[in-house]
Amino acid sequence: MSEITRIFSGLHLQFAHPWVLLALLLVPVLAWLRGRLGGAPAVEFSSTELLRALGRAAESKAGNFMAALFYFGLALLIIGLARPQGGKTTTTVQASGIDIMILLDVSGSMLTEDYFMDNNRTNRLDAVTSVTKKFIEGRPNDRIGLIAFASRPYLVSPLTLDHDWLLQNLDRVHIGQVIDGTAIGSAIVSGLNRLRDPSSKSKVLILLTDGVNNCGKVTPETAAEASKALGIRLYAIGAGTNGVAPVPIFEPNSETPRLDQDGKPMYIEVPVQFDEAQLKRVAQIAGGHCYRAADTQSMENIFSEIDTLEKTTVTYKKYEEYSELFPLFVSTGMLLLALEMLMSQTLWRSLP
Numbered sequence: 001m002s003e004i005t006r007i008f009s010g011l012h013l014q015f016a017h018p019w020v021l022l023a024l025l026l027v028p029v030l031a032w033l034r035g036r037l038g039g040a041p042a043v044e045f046s047s048t049e050l051l052r053a054l055g056r057a058a059e060s061k062a063g064n065f066m067a068a069l070f071y072f073g074l075a076l077l078i079i080g081l082a083r084p085q086g087g088k089t090t091t092t093v094q095a096s097g098i099d100i101m102i103l104l105d106v107s108g109s110m111l112t113e114d115y116f117m118d119n120n121r122t123n124r125l126d127a128v129t130s131v132t133k134k135f136i137e138g139r140p141n142d143r144i145g146l147i148a149f150a151s152r153p154y155l156v157s158p159l160t161l162d163h164d165w166l167l168q169n170l171d172r173v174h175i176g177q178v179i180d181g182t183a184i185g186s187a188i189v190s191g192l193n194r195l196r197d198p199s200s201k202s203k204v205l206i207l208l209t210d211g212v213n214n215c216g217k218v219t220p221e222t223a224a225e226a227s228k229a230l231g232i233r234l235y236a237i238g239a240g241t242n243g244v245a246p247v248p249i250f251e252p253n254s255e256t257p258r259l260d261q262d263g264k265p266m267y268i269e270v271p272v273q274f275d276e277a278q279l280k281r282v283a284q285i286a287g288g289h290c291y292r293a294a295d296t297q298s299m300e301n302i303f304s305e306i307d308t309l310e311k312t313t314v315t316y317k318k319y320e321e322y323s324e325l326f327p328l329f330v331s332t333g334m335l336l337l338a339l340e341m342l343m344s345q346t347l348w349r350s351l352p
Contacts, residue, residue, distance in 0.1 A: 023078045027071055066340055073336030080329035083245035087322035098142045098310055099159050099200045101191040102132060105209035105239070106173060107150045108180045112210070112272055115296050124239050125250075127296050128208050129170060133305045136163055136170075142257070146195055148173050151181030151215050153190040159197070183216030184209055184282075188223035188234065195232055203232040204310055207288070210239040212275040224285035234286035235306050236279045239293050245272045246336040270339060 015021065106125065115127035137146055144166060146156040157169045158197070188205065195203040205227060213220050227234050246267040248257040257265040276292065285288035293299035 012087060013325075014085050016085060018082060020078065020082035023076060024244065026242060027075050027078070030074075031052075031067070031071055034210045044177060054160035059317050066344060069336050069340035069343075073333045073340065076329050076333030076336065080326045080333060082326075084191045084325040084329060085322040086325050098139075098202045099195055099197060100112035100139070100144045100204045100206060100310070101140055101159070101194050101206060102144065102146045103153070103185075103191050103207045103209075104128065104132070104146060104148045104156075104173065105150070105182060105184075105211065106148045106175050106177065107182045107211055108175060109182075109211050109272060110175060110239075112245045112247050112270075113267070114241050119298055121246075124210050125173075125175060127299065128239055129173070131296065131303055132208070134300070136166060136318065138307060143200075146170060146173075147187060147190050147194070148177070149183055149190070150175075150177075152183055153178040153187040154178060155190075155194075156232055159194060176233055181215040182209065182211040184213040185218035185220045185223040188220065188227060188282075189218050192223070192226055192230060194316055195230070202310065203230070205232055205288075206306065207233040207234060207236045207279075207282075208239060209236075209279070210272070212273050213278065219280045221285060224282040227286040232286065234283055234288040236283040236288065236290045237293055237299070237302055238274055238276055238279050238291065239299070240272060240274065241294055242272065242274050242276075253291075336346060 110125040110128075111123045113121045113123045115122050115124060117127060117130060140163060141161075143159040143161055144157075145159040146165065146166065146169065147153050148156050156173055157166045160166055184207070188207065191205045195205070197203075224234060247270050249266045249268055251258055260266050276290070280290040291298075291302040291305075293302055
């Protein structure tokens with residue numbers, strides 16, 4: 001896989017002696033003290049009654065401008081002493097070379113609510129989606145794609161390094177987009193077709209399902225043999241419990257759950273099937289592992305283990321090019337102070 005280069009363009013400002021900038025806090029203090037104490041009196045009076053009206057007048061614009069020149073120039077000198085440096089930083093990232101295709105079951109049985117998140121009951125699809133998001137966010141240097149499947153598979157996202165876009169597409173996945181069913185074999189074949197890049201160092205399929213293969217033209221075992229022939233490992237994760245589990249009752253032709261008299265969702269206990277033996281055979285044929293995730297915590301642990309098994313070293317190269325900017329700040333500051341001194345002695349000279 002080719003290198004991914006991230007270039008942070010534009011001016012980046014840093015300081016060789018950033019602690020010097022603390023002196024900027026003294027500038028407003030100096031201005032306050034100077035305004036409170038004032039300068040030496042130009043003319044002395046025995047009484048201020050004659051000047052009381054004049055004291056109410058606003059400070060002259062010239063005085064404000066001269067003060068601004070002085071304090072701004074002083075601030076620029078302090079910034080210059082902190083040695084500002086500007087330049088560009090270029091970071092080159094060598095991607096891991098791992099391509100991961102996630103196969104997500106969106107059959108109707110994924111609405112079974114036998115998971116808990118934050119002590120709240122949730123369905124299998126929401127629990128699996130939540131853990132999958134964390135897995136994707138933890139692998140920023142892998143190309144990851146997503147295929148959802150029920151009676152047939154459909155592409156949600158091709159292999160991509162744009163994980164923000166991938167996560168947005170994952171949020172749009174819901175049950176009912178295709179006819180219900182569980183075509184595990186077809187989903188595996190569809191995932192294999194998306195992992196054809198010969199330059200990838202490693203290719204992985206992650207299958208998440210809660211059911212039994214009951215449709216599709218390819219059996220899971222045949223698909224697993226194809227995966228083995230292509231050198232693509234398959235990790236199979238079985239979601240949910242076996243036996244009987246609660247499924248919400250929905251309003252006719254609606255995704256809105258039916259509520260009881262207390263405003264709570266109504267459930268019905270239904271038998272759920274899960275062919276764990278077949279899933280183990282499929283994973284074994286494809287050189288991977290089979291896991292059972294009966295709750296959210298075990299699901300997170302499984303993804304953590306897969307994350308560890310499929311780690312490779314990622315190379316970062318950082319190039320920095322900076323130039324000294326302190327002459328600009330110091331010279332500008334000194335120019336402003338000199339201008340203030342010159343104008344105070346000529347054009348806007350005050351009484352001695």
